[in-house]
Amino acid sequence: MRTKPTGRQLRLGTELRKLRERAGLTATEAGQLLGSKQTLISNIEAGRAGVSPERVRTLACQYDCDDNALIEALAGMTGERKRGWWEEYREIMSSALLDLAEVEHHATHLHTAITVHIPGLLQTVDHARETFRQVVPDLAPPAVEHRISFRIKRQTVLYQDQPTPYVVFIHEAALRMQFGGPAIARAQLRHLLDMSERDHITIRALPFDAGAFPGSGQSIYYSRGPVPQLDTVHLDQSHGPVFLDAEAQLHKYRVLLERMEARTLAPEKTRDVIHAIARDL
Missing domain, CATH: 3.30.870 (Endonuclease; Chain A)
Known part of the structure; x- marks a missing residue:
């Protein structure tokens, strides 16, 4: 669990929260759709928990998001392992x-x-x-x-x-x-x-x-x-x-x-x- 998420990690969580809210779902409901707890969704949206590109695509599907360009851009924000200068x-x-x-x-x-x-x-x-x-x-x-x-x-x-x-x-x-x-x-x-x-x-x-x-x-x-x-x-x-x-x-x-x-x-x-x-x- 991250204690100090970066701005980019926070932004990814914020955008996923926006998608969830547009779908009219609570964090608890979103967790149920994924077969996980509400705390996982909350931690992802707060940037505290990492998320894979596949999970981003799954969340977007559950949130009825059909903007493929946005989905792939969000997925691209997840995989960076190298620390920036x-x-x-x-x-x-x-x-x-x-x-x-x-x-x-x-x-x-x-x-x-x-x-x-x-x-x-x-x-x-x-x-x-x-x-x-x-x-x-x-x-x-x-x-x-x-x-x-x-x-x-x-x-x-x-x-x-x-x-x-x-x-x-x-x-x-x-x-x-x-x-x-x-x-x-x-x-x-x-x-x-x-x-x-x-x-x-x-x-x-x-x-x-x-x-x-x-x-x-x-x-x-x-x-x-x-x-x-x-x-x-x-x-x-x-x-x-x-x-x-x-x-x-x-x-x-x-x-x-x-x-x-x-x-x-x-x-x-x-x-x-x-x-x-x-x-x-």
Whole structure:
């Protein structure tokens, strides 16, 4: 029995619970259909008990789910035996940050909209270090270095053999923030330009003259799963990451991102803006 299920294990349990509830079954009734106890169903749905791909398919059949793409996506969440690299940080980083790395690792597409920061996946080491130096309460130097190491390892999703497609909407305000002074800021902007040349990365700026726009004042991080029902929204709060996966919430943030895109500059014009800001530093 697991005592500390990962975010992915919890998500699998949540989706199985949703299927059961749509079928109008209690955990006790579901257990009876499987010839098992209610506690097994409850433990599976809480992420405390493992479940095989075959049992997922059996549960989906008992719940009258005929969405084969969803069923196979859920079955695919069960069989991972290898520990992810983020588990190395289990004792020194919050579980929410480990869950974020796990979501990124399994995402089929990543999409960020951000107003006052450079996205973590595109930060240089020096920019990241300056960011973590501003955390309240202050972090000890070793903790800062652990955070930097963790953030840089998260970036491997953009460098692997089959890199994850990544779309970024970034406000001009974030591009003009001089974290660490002009030299560090200039190097950060050059890094954005270099990354924007990669085929799987799209960076689009929201200029000041775009005015008001949907979703202003918040950062949105949208991770697509193998099927839309398994998408995840990550909101970065001062007290830590928050994850959203309810259907209505996912729809809301898809619409927000679509509307924001209409206010952004094309990638080519975005590069022109970044070049101009870097020259002015």
